[in-house]
Amino acid sequence: MHNFLPIAYFKNQFVPFAEANLSIATHALHYGTGAFGGLRGIPDPKNANQILLFRLDRHCQRLSNSAKLINYELPADKIQAIITEFVRKNKPDQSFYIRPFVYTSGLGIAPRLHNIEKDFFVYGLELGDYLSADGVTCRISSWCRQEDRSLPLRGKISGAYITSSLAKTEAVESGFDEAILLNTQSKVSEASGMNIFLIRNGELITPGYEQDILEGITRDSILTLARNLGIKTVERPVDKSELFIADEVFLSGTAAKITPVKKIETYPMPETHPITDRLKAKLTAITENLEPDYRDWVFPIALQ
Known part of the structure; x- marks a missing residue:
């Protein structure tokens, strides 16, 4: 059972996670024409009003590079600004994971990367150890x-x-x-x-x-x-x-x-x-x- 953060970034706005839904005809769903990132955040152990993200700049740059590979220009600084606001709106109180995703959002059936709409969303979930810490x-x-x-x-x-x-x-x-x-x-x-x-x-x-x-x-x-x-x-x-x-x-x-x-x-x-x-x-x-x-x-x- 996943505990998703309540707010997502979807279609250029922040919306309740439950309302961030895609069409079953979405191009990326059929052809894998998307790219994602993943980064962790934790509440600052020394400051209850602060969240710490690990190497945010590198994660944003890698996702921007990944977007280029699907013919989509998405600057790293734009990704960083959206993720920063995403964290502020959700105010997570325990260890969490952020999943930003770029994808072909059009509804066409031809496998391609040209002449098709692209988009970007962000959501998150609470996450402790992904694998057993013991090994x-x-x-x-x-x-x-x-x-x-x-x-x-x-x-x-x-x-x-x-x-x-x-x-x-x-x-x-x-x-x-x-x-x-x-x-x-x-x-x-x-x-x-x-x-x-x-x-x-x-x-x-x-x-x-x-x-x-x-x-x-x-x-x-x-x-x-x-x-x-x-x-x-x-x-x-x-x-x-x-x-x-x-x-x-x-x-x-x-x-x-x-x-x-x-x-x-x-x-x-x-x-x-x-x-x-x-x-x-x-x-x-x-x-x-x-x-x-x-x-x-x-x-x-x-x-x-």
Whole structure:
């Protein structure tokens, strides 16, 4: 059961969430011609009249870039202004998630991106832990991550998430929590909606952009944070078998935050994960605006 925030942004105005409805003939519903973002917010632990959003500017820029991929010009500063007002109108009092979405809003039946109306909406819902904070089990999916030559993977294109959905359901119905997808070169790409990291001999390793991954904002934050903590980081191709012998493996994303992996296929991961825990604690403190060196990552919104 989802607890949606009461106000949505829809058709260029703020309306009650229950009134933000689409036609069954909406083009994006049939062809996956949309793109979405996702960002978290929390009430400021030190100021009851303030909300904190994590890396709002980066999320708005990525959505603006995603919109370009469906032939829609939507400036990042406009997205940011709407999300800011959206938060002020909803006044959330606990951890929440914002879903902005750009899409082909016309009612035509031809698959295309030209000569068709586009639009933008925003809604939100209360959200705690997306995955178990204690860790998850993973299987290697039989489904393959798409290639950038067949789909623009630099954006969060809604149609692409059929593969994520297939992989997630396959994993859960076979007794696991999450799926790890390989790319067409049989290298590790990402999870169903998260980037993946492993640690070997004190080194933080993650697949690079050339491995058909999403340009994750949490991923970027972790790499920056690790380097600042003196942890060596490497972005390179990763083999499936390397996951089985890693010292630590974790998933990262806006919803998942940092989630340790307990088992991959039949291979248990070590029960302790000191680097994962260190990064998670630091990132949590940053999102709560408790780390002065990272204040520019946190966007405060005054409610009064």
